[in-house]
Amino acid sequence: MPADALKSAPLEGALSMPTFENGPVTIHYEEAGAGFPLLVIPGGGLNATVAGLAGHAFNPLDALADRYRVIALDLRNAEGGGSEGPLEIERTWDGFTDDQLALMDHLGCPRFAVMGFCIGGPMIWNLLKRAGERVAAATLVHPSGYSSSHPTIFYDNNIAGWGPAFVKRRPDVTMEMVSEYLHNMYTERADFVFTVDRDFVRDCRTPVLILPDDIPAHPFATAMETALLAPNAQVSLYPWKENARKIELALNHIRGFLATHAPAALKDAAD
Numbered sequence: 001m002p003a004d005a006l007k008s009a010p011l012e013g014a015l016s017m018p019t020f021e022n023g024p025v026t027i028h029y030e031e032a033g034a035g036f037p038l039l040v041i042p043g044g045g046l047n048a049t050v051a052g053l054a055g056h057a058f059n060p061l062d063a064l065a066d067r068y069r070v071i072a073l074d075l076r077n078a079e080g081g082g083s084e085g086p087l088e089i090e091r092t093w094d095g096f097t098d099d100q101l102a103l104m105d106h107l108g109c110p111r112f113a114v115m116g117f118c119i120g121g122p123m124i125w126n127l128l129k130r131a132g133e134r135v136a137a138a139t140l141v142h143p144s145g146y147s148s149s150h151p152t153i154f155y156d157n158n159i160a161g162w163g164p165a166f167v168k169r170r171p172d173v174t175m176e177m178v179s180e181y182l183h184n185m186y187t188e189r190a191d192f193v194f195t196v197d198r199d200f201v202r203d204c205r206t207p208v209l210i211l212p213d214d215i216p217a218h219p220f221a222t223a224m225e226t227a228l229l230a231p232n233a234q235v236s237l238y239p240w241k242e243n244a245r246k247i248e249l250a251l252n253h254i255r256g257f258l259a260t261h262a263p264a265a266l267k268d269a270a271d
Contacts, residue, residue, distance in 0.1 A: 028082030029073040033065030036262040037109040040072035043118030046162040049081035092185035115139040126195035137261035142213030145222030211236040
């Protein structure tokens, strides 16, 4: 397959951001601030982009750049984003983790904190499984998880809301391939947080802060189960998105959590 087939033309309205080429993958990202690195994984399912952070309850590129080097990236193959690469049907979650780790290597960040919204929750657990020694602390903001009352919600949402546009701009991909990809990503892993099991969370020593939600795609029960299992977990107030004051309280919790763990990690890295 020609390498050009793996890349689409620039999307109208896409952000002008730095581009990092990692083999057949193009990664678009944005940075703000200085200090200990904070990797941000936007929410929005498989269409998660840096631009989408503007519609979140808060944007880390604005809210945390006064203290941290905030680094956010478009998910590979997200509609409206600038990151493109192969559809790795047998390595669904791992392909995204590859992109995240490659970007942090490229930017010279051997140790970093991570924050993920929505789909970023399962991605953070996979990052901790793959490279937990590099992650100083993790903040999961209304994380996605499996809910037995809505067992096919992620397949259904993405087969309708992500797949058709992706196939339209990528002639090397069919809807049959998209369906297999989504089955491997969600249906075949239909339990808990998709990327790790409960034993992994129970044994994970990384400090974790969870800001739960309570909608079908962000089930409260799953978020709270991870908080109860993880030995170094904290939970924000709930509900926290009702108004500006509660959002600010949640941000204060995040700032305190990161202040506790990021400076220590920075010192460890220097030593």
